[in-house]
Amino acid sequence: MLTYTLRRIPMAIPSLLFISLVIFLLLELSPGDPLGSVPLTVPPEVKEKMREALGLGQAWYIRYFLWLKQFFWIEPMHWFDATFGTAIVEGQQRIISFQSRVPVFDVIAQRIPQTLTVVGFSYLVGVLIAIPIGIISAYKQYSWFDQLGTFLSMVGFSMPTFFTGVVLIIIFAVNLQWFPSVYDTTLRVTDWASFWKQVRQMVMPVTVLALYNAAQISRFMRASMLDNLRQDYVRTARAKGLSEKTVVLKHVLRNSLIPVVTVIALGLPAVFGGAIITEQVFRVNGLGQLLISAIQANDIPMVLTLTFIFAILIVVFTLIADLLYGILDPRIRYD
Amino acid sequence: MTDPVTPSNAAARAAEPARDTAELIRETASNAVSPAASTLPPDDPVSASPGTPATRSQWRDVWAQFRSHRGAMIALVLFVLILLFVLVGPWVWQVDATFVDIRARNKGPSWAHPLGTDQLGRDTLARLMAGGKTSIAVGLTAMIIAVTLGSLIGILAGFYRRLDAPLSRLIELFLALPLLPLLLLMVTLFREPLAKNLGAGLGTFLLIVVAIGATSWMQAARIVRGDVLGLKEREFILAARSIGTPNRRMVLRHILPNVLSPIMVAATLGIASAIITESALSFLGLGFPPDFPTWGRLLFDAIPQMQTYPMRVILPGALISLTVLTVNYIGDGLRDAMDPRIRGR
Numbered sequence: 001m002l003t004y005t006l007r008r009i010p011m012a013i014p015s016l017l018f019i020s021l022v023i024f025l026l027l028e029l030s031p032g033d034p035l036g037s038v039p040l041t042v043p044p045e046v047k048e049k050m051r052e053a054l055g056l057g058q059a060w061y062i063r064y065f066l067w068l069k070q071f072f073w074i075e076p077m078h079w080f081d082a083t084f085g086t087a088i089v090e091g092q093q094r095i096i097s098f099q100s101r102v103p104v105f106d107v108i109a110q111r112i113p114q115t116l117t118v119v120g121f122s123y124l125v126g127v128l129i130a131i132p133i134g135i136i137s138a139y140k141q142y143s144w145f146d147q148l149g150t151f152l153s154m155v156g157f158s159m160p161t162f163f164t165g166v167v168l169i170i171i172f173a174v175n176l177q178w179f180p181s182v183y184d185t186t187l188r189v190t191d192w193a194s195f196w197k198q199v200r201q202m203v204m205p206v207t208v209l210a211l212y213n214a215a216q217i218s219r220f221m222r223a224s225m226l227d228n229l230r231q232d233y234v235r236t237a238r239a240k241g242l243s244e245k246t247v248v249l250k251h252v253l254r255n256s257l258i259p260v261v262t263v264i265a266l267g268l269p270a271v272f273g274g275a276i277i278t279e280q281v282f283r284v285n286g287l288g289q290l291l292i293s294a295i296q297a298n299d300i301p302m303v304l305t306l307t308f309i310f311a312i313l314i315v316v317f318t319l320i321a322d323l324l325y326g327i328l329d330p331r332i333r334y335d
Numbered sequence: 336m337t338d339p340v341t342p343s344n345a346a347a348r349a350a351e352p353a354r355d356t357a358e359l360i361r362e363t364a365s366n367a368v369s370p371a372a373s374t375l376p377p378d379d380p381v382s383a384s385p386g387t388p389a390t391r392s393q394w395r396d397v398w399a400q401f402r403s404h405r406g407a408m409i410a411l412v413l414f415v416l417i418l419l420f421v422l423v424g425p426w427v428w429q430v431d432a433t434f435v436d437i438r439a440r441n442k443g444p445s446w447a448h449p450l451g452t453d454q455l456g457r458d459t460l461a462r463l464m465a466g467g468k469t470s471i472a473v474g475l476t477a478m479i480i481a482v483t484l485g486s487l488i489g490i491l492a493g494f495y496r497r498l499d500a501p502l503s504r505l506i507e508l509f510l511a512l513p514l515l516p517l518l519l520l521m522v523t524l525f526r527e528p529l530a531k532n533l534g535a536g537l538g539t540f541l542l543i544v545v546a547i548g549a550t551s552w553m554q555a556a557r558i559v560r561g562d563v564l565g566l567k568e569r570e571f572i573l574a575a576r577s578i579g580t581p582n583r584r585m586v587l588r589h590i591l592p593n594v595l596s597p598i599m600v601a602a603t604l605g606i607a608s609a610i611i612t613e614s615a616l617s618f619l620g621l622g623f624p625p626d627f628p629t630w631g632r633l634l635f636d637a638i639p640q641m642q643t644y645p646m647r648v649i650l651p652g653a654l655i656s657l658t659v660l661t662v663n664y665i666g667d668g669l670r671d672a673m674d675p676r677i678r679g680r
Contacts, residue, residue: 015508022512026520151406154667158660160611162618163652166638170645269513276515277615291516292619295523303520310513318511 005323012315019311020071020304021064027300028060067304070095075105099299107290108306114185115286119275122206126213127264133214134221134260138229139248149218156215165208165281172204179203183284205282209275213267220263224256231255258328265321269313397596400672407668410661417658421467430458432465433626453647454640463650466628470610471658473544473629477609480548482555482602489559490586490594494567503560506553514550518612521546522621535624543622547609555601562594596673603666607659614655630655 042050075095077088094103133153137146173181180201189195228234229252237247276288283289287306294302402408435457444451451459492502522542529538566572566589575589614631616622623629625636630651637647 015504015511018508019512023517023520026517026524029524154406154663155656155660158607158663159656160614160618160652160659162615163634163656166634166641166648166652170641170648174642174645276519277618280619292519295519303516307513307516307520310516311511314511314513 004326005319008319008322012319016308016312016315017068020068020308023304023307023311024060024064024067027304067095067301071305071308078105095301095305097294097299097302099294099297099302104302104305107302108287108309111285111287111290114183114284115272115275115279115288118183118202118205118279118284118286119209119272121202122209123213123268125206125210127217129210130214130217131221131257131260133218135225135248135253135256137218137222138225138256141226146222149222153215153218156211157219159212160277161208161212162277162281164211165204165278168204168208169281181282183282185285205278205284208281209278216267217260217264221256221260224259225252228252228256258325261328262321262325265317265324269310269317272310272313397669397672401668404668404671406664407671410664410668413657414661414665417467417654417661418471421464421471424464425461425468428460428464430461432457432461432628434458451644451646453636459647459650462628462633463630463654466630466633466651467654467658469540469623469627469629470613470631470655473540473547473613474606474610474658474662476540476544477547477551477613478602478605480544481552481605481609482598484548485552485555485601486559486591486594486598488552489556490563490590492556493560493563494582494586494590499560502556506556506560509550509553512550515612515615518546518550518616519619519621522616526621530624536627539623539627543613543616547612551605551608551612555598555605558597558601559594562597563590566590566593596669600666600670600673603662603669607662607666610655610659610662 070093074092078094080086081088095105096102097104097107100107133149137149140146169181172178178200181204183201183205184197187194187198187201189198234247234252237251238244242251272287275286276291278284279286279288280292291303291306293299294306449460453459453462488502488506492499492506525542526539529542532538533541572585572589575585580589613622613629614634617629617631618635620635622635623632625632633651634648634655637644637651641648
């Protein structure tokens with residue numbers, strides 16, 4: 001297991017480097033100019049100086065390696081310095097956003113909590129809804145509950161989050177006025193009143209994302225339960241005289257959860273991507289909103305760094321899913 | 336298990352899902368009682384059965400099984416209705432979707448405008464028809480690109496052992512790409528130059544279709560590769576190889592027809608995800624230009640007025656959801672119908 005992990009990690013590095021190169025070249029090929037919004041009255045020689053100040057004067061490969069160095073060495077070391085009071089990378093250039101002239105990672109650190117509270121919580125809620133639904137649907141296959149559950153998960157799967165979000169806003173924010181339609185990120189939870197406010201503003205975005213995720217995961221859960229319910233060991237367990245509850249909730253459920261756990265791990269980075277839309281609907285200024293505003297402003301360092309972070313998340317969670325599968329299922333041997 | 340095994344009910348058994356003893360009985364019975372049946376490849380047990388004439392084709396069986404899937408049939412009818420609405424609708428309701436009539440703006444439903452008009456006085460019904468045409472066209476074209484690319488790479492990776500490792504690595508790399516951010520990036524960066532060269536509508540259409548196609552072929556490629564790897568071990572491939580079939584004909588005549596069913600299922604589900612992706616791009620304001628209606632764009636344009644005119648948001652959104660839902664159900668029914676283990680039950 002350990003050797004497998006150690007073998008997998010170096011394999012992930014070339015693919016991450018390749019992905020970063022693809023993103024970099026895509027941005028490089030783009031005809032957009034980060035100085036496009038500079039007024040025409042600015043003389044060309046000043047514009048040239050501004051270009052150099054942004055680090056755009058050099059050849060692309062030099063800038064690519066510079067960015068790699070900044071991402072993998074200076075930024076982690078800066079964090080190390082800040083934590084332990086050392087001065088390893090003192091005074092070295094960090095990745096700076098074109099748009100706000102602030103280190104990219106500082107902006108990202110500001111935005112992560114919003115994304116994590118909304119997206120992370122909704123994923124949790126989605127999983128908690130999906131697993132019982134999947135269990136009951138599979139146990140009572142073709143019952144009315146199963147038919148309804150399958151239909152609803154099909155609907156949940158087919159309705160794009162921007163549509164469910166907008167419908168919820170129309171019903172609950174505009175007509176009933178139960179919840180606010182805009183997520184207020186400046187809200188600090190200090191007492192019960194502000195906590196209640198936070199809960200109310202989280203209800204709709206969390207519902208939208210949770211339903212979407214629950215629709216997918218419950219289908220996996222149902223299929224996995226169905227596979228296991230037909231196995232011989234279930235008959236053996238029943239023949240031993242175990243109660244139905246023990247058979248289903250201990251024997252079958254544990255085995256069925258193995259593939260579902262990996263699906264959940266694999267879906268986690270995709271949720272960050274899908275949350276881009278939900279964040280836009282409810283005006284949550286998290287990572288997704290940051291990415292869109294950076295793309296629109298041609299803020300190359302920000303877009304590059306953010307997209308690469310998404311890629312790292314995908315690679316890391318794929319690795320985690322593979323390892324989890326090996327840990328949970330002793331029949332799988334990687335060596 | 337007690338009934339006597341006659342050729343006809345052995346043939347009926349053949350279509351049953353794999354069940355230990357029934358399987359055994361069927362195999363021995365069909366070999367012993369009807370030698371004619373065993374001369375045909377056991378690839379498609381139903382059409383190979385002796386009781387039925389040769390006119391029973393595989394596709395008719397697939398259709399028969401598909402019809403018994405109630406959800407899929409309802410979905411098919413609804414999808415055809417949506418297609419008629421989008422394709423034939425503009426011939427019946429001949430109002431220009433882009434015609435601006437400022438004096439008739441924000442009108443409610445009337446005989447002149449059955450679904451009302453928008454903030455510029457454009458007819459909502461005509462815009463929904465035009466928008467649907469673009470959305471479905473994007474879905475279909477992107478699916479064709481994705482499935483062609485996916486099948487090609489899948490067959491190459493599965494058939495040629497030398498290409499397997501690099502192509503599998505390529506699939507993995509593409510699966511690790513953050514797709515939505517990259518799509519957003521591609522569309523934002525290349526929209527204007529392409530629109531300048533090819534015209535706003537065509538340029539954006541090509542860009543979006545190619546971008547979606549190039550980022551969604553991996554699932555199809557993986558499924559096809561797995562199936563081809565399994566097929567390669569089968570006897571009929573060995574037989575074809577032994578009579579000297581060249582690789583090209585091997586792929587086109589023997590491999591491709593056998594992986595057609597997973598490809599078709601992947602294609603159907605691909606339409607659904609392409610429609611969603613296109614409307615998501617339009618919803619983020621990064622899709623088609625404003626005078627070029629698609630369902631996602633109509634939804635996006637209606638967001639600022641959703642408090643006063645909620646119908647303008649709900650109609651295109653409901654159409655997107657309904658189309659995707661029907662396509663998903665059709666894909667589900669196809670998957671069941673194409674699976675010979677379920678078919679004929």
